[in-house]
Amino acid sequence: MSTSLPERSLERFDEYLRRLPLRERKKLRTRRAIQDHALRLFTERGYGATTVDQICAAAEISPSTFFRYFPTKEDVVLDDEYDPILAEVFRAQPPDVSVMDALRAAFRAVFPFVYENEREPMIDRVRLMMAEPALRARMFESMRSGTLAVMVDLVSERTGLDRADMRVQAFCWAVLGVLHSAMYTWLDSDADVDLPELVDQNLKFLGDGLPLP
Template sequence: MSTSPPEWALDRFDEHLQRLPLRERKKLRTRRAIQEHALRLFAEQGYAATTVEQICAAAEISPSTFFRYFPTKEDVVIDDEYDPILMEAFRRQPADLGPIEALRAALKEIFPLVYEREREGVLVRTRLMMTEPALRARMFDAMRSGTQKALATMIAERTGRDPGDQRVQAFAWAVLGVLMSAMYAWLDSDATLDLPALVDENLEFLASGLAL
């Protein structure tokens, strides 16, 4: 059952949003509106049956505007607006925190707000990515070119290394691995488990050296 997010989640999320430059905030709001219309149509009539033209009509935008924000229909499911907000929160963490602890602290600021605010949307998007073959393939491409690259950039900044350093790259992939593990566990529970808690537990496990 869909529920509205509590006011505290909206207010605190907007606080993080306001820290971004105006241009970035405007882009994020437009992306969010397009994605909300797309996910509603996917839920109503199925992913394959929904066209870009239908999404544009629902969002009252032109196809050129759609493709400015999402290169393909797959990207409207795969992409999200949260990387810039997470990166801003990560960079604000105390300098004496290592990369995993800084990431955990940033996620504790951002992810519960996203979860309260966008839980149904996150669930719809995740299920689509796991069940639609084209989306599964696009998801891994996006992880490599987007999320992993962003993680490597953040880790490199905090450790004084180059983003292309092999250890930085391996570290970023390890973080993605434990995040994906949390996501699968959440889906396997039919979304009854607390996803932010699962993510934090897995990152704590990674910080321990994955010791069993």
């Protein structure tokens, strides 16, 4: 079994977007526009003082359009489109690559592009998640039904284990734990630390068995 990251070329985030059908690209642009206006208003007025109606007015959309993209106001901060892209790159890894190395390869292929192009909105979103009780409460359920569910499917597919297997569940929760650890370390450093590199280091640490002196 291979224990190192594959050297082959990986699909990048921008390449994935270019391959989307026109309708999906338009939906993605609308989604991002709503989030951009929402984050601007949250920064200017505060999260609690900003209403969905105000976001809709700024984005020039109807409330029904807003809720078609985001079920709740909290979701406009929490949701993103990265899970399907990471999943595609993960599935493209050779079958002899371990689960952890496939996961690291996916993050290393996608996350630097996202970080380079969306660093400021990412900082705003993460700081809001950490500061707002309503967002923290919603984040757990969103994570459980979103990112965790995707990761469980991927690990189950690659290992052949049932998605309900305790090993699959424990592994995926552990991955989410080290990802959150990287996020908090990044914020505590005033975002000066390179987040993609920190994520990769944390995933490697987990893959090595979390060794301590």
